[in-house]
Amino acid sequence: MRQVRIHGPEDVRIDEVAPPEPGPRDVVVKVAACGICGTDVTYAKHGGMMGPTKDPMPIGHEISGIVLFVGAEVRGIDVGMRVVVHPGGGSFGIGNGAPEGGLADELLVRNAADGGRIFPIPDSLALDIAALAEPLGVGMHGVEQANVAATDKLAIFGAGPIGLSALAAALDRGLTDIAVIDLSPARLAIAAELGAALTINASETNVWKALSEAHGTAPALGMPMAATDAFIEASGAPTVIPDIINRAKAHARLSVVALHHESTPVSFLVVLFKELTIRGSMEYPADFASTVELLQRRDLSPMVTHRYDLSEFSSAMTAMTDRNGGKVLLTMGAQ
Numbered sequence: 001m002r003q004v005r006i007h008g009p010e011d012v013r014i015d016e017v018a019p020p021e022p023g024p025r026d027v028v029v030k031v032a033a034c035g036i037c038g039t040d041v042t043y044a045k046h047g048g049m050m051g052p053t054k055d056p057m058p059i060g061h062e063i064s065g066i067v068l069f070v071g072a073e074v075r076g077i078d079v080g081m082r083v084v085v086h087p088g089g090g091s092f093g094i095g096n097g098a099p100e101g102g103l104a105d106e107l108l109v110r111n112a113a114d115g116g117r118i119f120p121i122p123d124s125l126a127l128d129i130a131a132l133a134e135p136l137g138v139g140m141h142g143v144e145q146a147n148v149a150a151t152d153k154l155a156i157f158g159a160g161p162i163g164l165s166a167l168a169a170a171l172d173r174g175l176t177d178i179a180v181i182d183l184s185p186a187r188l189a190i191a192a193e194l195g196a197a198l199t200i201n202a203s204e205t206n207v208w209k210a211l212s213e214a215h216g217t218a219p220a221l222g223m224p225m226a227a228t229d230a231f232i233e234a235s236g237a238p239t240v241i242p243d244i245i246n247r248a249k250a251h252a253r254l255s256v257v258a259l260h261h262e263s264t265p266v267s268f269l270v271v272l273f274k275e276l277t278i279r280g281s282m283e284y285p286a287d288f289a290s291t292v293e294l295l296q297r298r299d300l301s302p303m304v305t306h307r308y309d310l311s312e313f314s315s316a317m318t319a320m321t322d323r324n325g326g327k328v329l330l331t332m333g334a335q
Contacts (some may be wrong), residue, residue: 002312004103005056009047014313015056020069020100020108027077027112028069029085032127035062035100036328037135038236038259040095040321045169049097058101061094062089064121064130065332068106073113082121084133085109086288089117094119103310105332114199118237119289125296133291135327137284139234141293142257143173145281146230150174153215155228156196157244158235159187161327162257164194164303166232171195172294179214179228180310181207182235186305186324193302208247214295218249220274225249232255234258250274257281303327 003017018026023122040059043049048057063085070077077083085102087094090111097100100108109117139162148154154164154175154234159182170178171194180191181200188199200210208226217224229252231244236258240263254276271278285291305326308316312330319328 001105002310003058003105004060004101005323006044006048006057008052010045011047012044012313012317014310015271019243020106021155022069022071022108024071024073025111025113026066026069027074027109027118029063029065029083029118030068031063031065031102031104031107031332033064033131033329033331034060035131035135035148035161036316036320036330037062038190038320041317042259044317057097058099058104059095060101060103062131062134063087063094063102063107064127064133065107067118071113075113077112077113077118081228082123082127082130083118084121084130084292086117086119086284087134088283089288090114092117103313103330115318116288119292121292122296125292128304128331129295129301130292131329132303132327133288133295134284135161136165136168136294136300137288137291138162138257138281139167140169140285140294141283142166142232142234142255142281143169143223144285145257146232146253147277148173148175148230148257153177153227154232154335155179155181155201155211156232156234157181157237157240158233158258159184159191160234161303163232163234164190164326166234166257167191167194167196168298168300172298177215179211184324185328190302190305190326194300199308220248220250221270223304228252231255232257236260238262238264245270245276247275248274251276253277253279255279255281304329307331
């Protein structure tokens with residue numbers, strides 16, 4: 001079968017490998033769709049999670065498919081079931097250092113008998129859209145970490161797949177006063193289609209002036225600040241976090257879901273005086289099934305802007321450099 005593996009820095013190949021050999025506690029999924037995310041691109045750049053590895057490293061962790069095999073000790077999962085896979089269920093780490101990755105024709109899900117690894121999806125949910133469950137979970141947890149209420153004014157920096165997922169999760173919680181900031185008109189158009197009340201192109205508009213006009217102002221350190229209650233940083237831009245800290249109102253909350261590979265200067269004197277709350281956001285809600293439930297409640301298909309067959313993997317990786325695009329999906333034919 002085919003499997004995408006990293007062999008070294010900037011050396012990613014579609015390899016022919018042996019099909020899975022499952023045991024009585026395992027499940028095999030015929031992969032229908034798998035998204036590519038920025039983490040995969042970073043792994044490819046460095047030749048692995050932390051650099052080159054002894055053996056080729058499989059990638060892909062945004063997975064939907066159809067169950068092909070169910071071990072004798074596995075309960076609640078049947079052959080033919082349409083499912084999404086929790087890549088980190090049981091700390092397994094599919095596509096993130098485990099021997100398995102979702103960018104393949106078939107995927108071995110180890111110890112599925114323990115539960116929390118495979119989640120059924122309804123027939124009404126297309127398998128390619130179901131692959132959004134993993135990035136949606138990241139966005140959902142980012143919203144959880146911001147501790148928002150329906151009456152809060154929220155600003156989301158970054159309208160890539162994670163920022164858009166956070167937008168969907170916030171809207172689902174009842175928030176209506178949400179601003180999304182990005183440099184891409186195309187991504188901002190998707191945010192508006194999904195329901196953002198305000199989109200701000202940071203290359204054309206003064207972000208903080210626009211937020212103050214939309215959310216009002218509140219005093220902090222003797223100056224008027226945007227009265228935005230909470231912020232989600234999903235852009236990865238190095239200037240965003242210091243900007244939010246310096247310009248946020250007192251008692252504002254910041255959830256950082258983007259990967260910042262370099263150190264970011266933070267004035268903790270300002271954090272102290274304003275009594276700001278800053279929280280990191282890593283991975284998913286405690287109940288991964290809630291991602292499937294949200295996908296049933298809200299149409300997130302506008303997030304998917306690129307679809308490729310697995311054989312077109314190199315084109316899909318090139319599409320990841322398109323800062324105007326949304327989610328890039330690879331499909332394997334099992335729909």
